[in-house]
Amino acid sequence: MRRCVASLNRRVWAESCRRDRAWRVGACARALTTDAAREQGATARAWWAGSLAVGASFGLGAWYLATHPGPALAKDVSSLPEYSKEEVAKHRTPEDRVWVTYKEGVYDITDWVDIHPGGKARLMMAAGSAIDPFWSMYQQHNTQQVRDILEGYRIGSLEGGAPPPPEDPYADDPKDRLPALIVRSARPMNAEPPRELLTGSVITPTEVFYIRNHLPVPRIDEAQYSLRIEGQGIKTLDLSLDRLKAEFRKHTVTATVQCSGNRRNDFYAVKDVKGLEWGGAAIGTAVWGGVRLGEVLQAAGLDPGAEGVRHVQFFGADADGAGQAYAASIPVHRALDPRADVLLAYEMNGAPLTRDHGAPLRVIVPGTAGCRSVKWVTKVVPSGEEADSLWQRRDYKAFSPSVGWDEVDWDSAPAIQAMPVTSLICEPAPGARVEPEDLVTVKGYAWSGGGNRVIRVDVTADGGATWHTAELEGVEQEEGRNWAWVLWSAEVEVPGTPGEVEIAAKATDASYNTQPEAPGPIWNLRGVNCNSWPRIRIVAEEAQ
Amino acid sequence: MRRCVASLNRRVWAESCRRDRAWRVGACARALTTDAAREQGATARAWWAGSLAVGASFGLGAWYLATHPGPALAKDVSSLPEYSKEEVAKHRTPEDRVWVTYKEGVYDITDWVDIHPGGKARLMMAAGSAIDPFWSMYQQHNTQQVRDILEGYRIGSLEGGAPPPPEDPYADDPKDRLPALIVRSARPMNAEPPRELLTGSVITPTEVFYIRNHLPVPRIDEAQYSLRIEGQGIKTLDLSLDRLKAEFRKHTVTATVQCSGNRRNDFYAVKDVKGLEWGGAAIGTAVWGGVRLGEVLQAAGLDPGAEGVRHVQFFGADADGAGQAYAASIPVHRALDPRADVLLAYEMNGAPLTRDHGAPLRVIVPGTAGCRSVKWVTKVVPSGEEADSLWQRRDYKAFSPSVGWDEVDWDSAPAIQAMPVTSLICEPAPGARVEPEDLVTVKGYAWSGGGNRVIRVDVTADGGATWHTAELEGVEQEEGRNWAWVLWSAEVEVPGTPGEVEIAAKATDASYNTQPEAPGPIWNLRGVNCNSWPRIRIVAEEAQ
Secondary structure, eight states, X not given: OHHHHHHHHHHHHXXXXXXXXXXXXXXXXXXXXXXXXXXXXXXXXOBOOOOOTTTOOOOOOSHHHHHXXXXXXXXXXXXXXXXXXXHHHTOEETTTEEEEEETTEEEEOHHHHTTOTTOHHHHHTTTXXXXXXXXXXXXXXXXXXXXXXXXXXXXXXXXXXXXXXXXXTTTTSOSOOOTTSEEEXXXXXXXXXXXXXXXXXXXXXXXXXXXXXXXXXXXXXXXXXXXXXXXXXXXXXXXXXXXXXXXXXXXXEEEEEEOTTTTHHHHHTTSXXXXXXXXXXXXXXXXXXXXXXXXXXXXXXXXXXXXXXXXXXXXXXXXXXXXXXXXXXXXXXXXXXXXXXXXXXXXXXXXXXXXXXXXXXEEEOTXXXXXXXXSSEEEEEEESSOOOSHIIIIISOOOOXXXXXXXXXXXXXXXXXXXXXXXXXXXXXXXXXXXTTOEEEEEEEEEOSTTOOEEEEEEESSTTSSOEEOEEEOOOOOTTOOOSOEEEEEEEEOOSSOEEEEEEEEEEETTOXXXXXXXXXXXXXXXXXXXXXXXXXXXXXXXX | XXXXXXXXXXXXXXXXXXXXXXXXXXXXXXXXXXXXXXXXXXXXXOBOOBOOTTTOOOOOOSHHHHHOOOSOSOOOGGGSOEEOHHHHHTOEETTTEEEEEETTEEEEOHHHHTTOTTOHHHHHTTTTSBSHHHHHHSGGGOSHHHHHHHGGGEEEEETTOOOOOOOOTTTTSXXXXXXXXXXXXXXXXXXXOOGGGGGGOSSOOTXXXXXXOSSOOOOOOTTTOEEEEOOTTSOOEEEEHHHHHHHSOOEEEEEEEEOTTTTHHHHHTTSOOXXXXXXXXXXXXXXXXXXXXXXXXXXXXXXXXXXXXXXXXXXXXXXXXXXXXXXXXXEHHHHHOGGXXXXXXXEETTEEOOGGGTTTOEEEOTTBOGGGSOSSEEEEEEESSOOOSHIIIIISOOXXXXXXXXXXXXXXXXXXXXXXXXXXXXXXOTTOEEOTTOEEEEEEEEEOSTTOOEEEEEEESSTTSSOEEXXXXXXXXXXXXXXXXXXXXEEEEOOSSOEEEEEEEEEEETTOOXXXXXXXXXXXXXXXXXXXXXEEEEEEOOOO
């Protein structure tokens, strides 16, 4: 019975995602009649919204209340029993029921465990204890609506009342961020610059570079820092930053880094997805300085032909309350290939890494989704398996537009590595006013993953009847190692009749892959890899 | 003045290509008043259609006559002077005027030289002599219309009348080709199987494999055969087939080879292009056996880090009357990378290569356009430059849809190497009859260049409202070395209302590149790399 209801919940939740953009939320589930509540003869029906931890941007709509007028959510908590911390701690498995506390409340969340969109494992870390530190970390839970819904699972109160609130894990985040950045989520910090700032120069100034954090920014004492290299068939190395710099040649690479959620907003326009509402500026290009990962791995004795080693895993110093570090991996042949230019980087644009960008050391995997370029890297592990994190196994994958949260089989798609060809129109601004027949300068960026050079950008202001081939500006790079984007500029003539004008662009790379026309056919439930033609609308009107 | 007219001609010719599909021809040019004709006070106005030599399919429309009623093309040749072969031979440069003969006619083609779409160099090979051997080689010239138009350049007749006709260079072509092949051009032979034959097995039987010849098939005595390795910074090697097999390890690779003109017919449906009217079956997958090109180059002393060596050129034994061999090149890093699996192959599907497929030795460049997998290879040359052939520098490149023959700058686009993600629907046949609400099994192939695995094929029968994820069948290959296509199969439900039903598909590769929706935005004047969604129409009707 419970299984059926949970399944229903999943469908209802998926439906809710389809219906209401305001309902941009990890998940919702109908609270079940729990054992404890049954004891009291009370029926708890409620909704609890969780979410993927990966920086999704949140806000619960009023969908439930609007469509399900029913029992009020409020309940008389004074009639519920009190439990000690020790009693709560006994409930850590589905067999014993899974209890958690939040402030002074005690909740039985057994029926939610399997359908938590952030994963059962992550939720089970809080089993038998307080979720407060986790919600403090993953602050997207902290809305009144989510709290109201959690109350539906309430079975009692904590003896002695609420424990002291956890420290704010984000209290030590950097304070010197560029005010012009558009913040998509403050805790963790996720922010992108206004797109107009991107076309200023091929190299993106560090302060302007988008920030994509999954967790609080670690503060690492460079003098104490050490990178561990360990794993299958190699000797363990512990390398201080000084030793890394002294023992390995410095290598610099100009590479674009892009969040695979970049341009997710174009998917939201089709139908709801989950994740940060990135515009198109979660991308930037920097000169990265560091040492080649492959040389470090070979120093540790990794044999390029080693049987069974297929991946190299990276672990960051950014970890949640339970110590789960951000982790990701890349194929080992890429890590070892000198032409792939994978770096352990300590410099960005000629200066030491800033804290937001991974100080003192981060991975840079050129041509590959930003989520693999692990920041604050503390451990590198050659392995037969991909990293066992949600960020590797689940979050950054795309499925058919017809695959919803109900049907998704996460193992059926590969983790995003190389990214597809993409572009953006950065200027003019949407809604800009021009005159009919004006020549308008259109500017933007274009990039392709896997080292594929962008060979052409075409721009149209007449629905594709005429394409203008843009001028490209970039840095000189080797064939197959074109890690950096190009900036482009084209002059297009606006039609002679006043009205709204759509300007569209498409980039083509050296494999002659090009961008799909529309986001609909590439829509995917996580909203990743949006690379359809960028389009903006401006207005042609006669001068007054 | 001549320059202006030639330019006008080019525009007129480009326009003609746009207007009339029957006008599927290399080029046309208004004949100018030539010196010789001027001497006689006669004005020659005519059109001559040439063509790219690369197996384009031909047929001159009546466009000129329809739109330019004027002087009749026929002229009284008996009033023209006679010239000796020696006199003709003096006219080999634009300064001396460029003359050629065809049968008993003498022609001044000076004004055509610069605008010959097959290239000035190729045309100038015939300067001062007979074009008969060339037209015999490039038989697409041999239509009544092309001959009529050539007559517009007639300035005289050859003393002693027509020379004996050249031998048929195609007389020795193989005779045992599969009758079921659909011939797109007989001389040179270009043929593809019916698409339904492709989905029979992941490995395409050799007899079914498409044939793409640029010239007559050479007949090579295996015992006499020798491969020369020569060029920048290496020692020259001459390797018999026995020595190649004895000194280098055998290596087999299952790889798909695709003509970059495959699916060109989908471009013809948009607007005219030039080239063989390939359906979608100029592609096949075989198990290739041979030696690694990189190992042979290293045996010749090629240093992977050698300064200045950027390409490896291949020359075939297939040559035209003037001895110009088919030639192409690939980047040197690809040639040397063991993971790129570039072969000098002597086996196809476990048997020695057939003559049509390059016996006794050919290049196989997995993941790359078929034109780089040079057949009947006789010479391999590491070089600072790409091969200096039209097939490398001109024919296999794509431009914006708005670039016509008038504006094209061949150097502005890179030679096609890795190919974009593509797919085809092989079954059901277009026009197939089904009943409303029937479940229809849709089958096809999908492939991506550069070793990118096809991760998903989606099929729709309702205009993209619902996508069915297909089952994939392929061979096990390593990450990044997925050289072989996948065959796919999906069951889709036909709508309940009778009528025409469009079925469309799209493949996605491991870089999450996907196919563009329509051919229009990727249309290019040479008609290469068509990879838009394959679409077929079937008919749903109630059973009688």
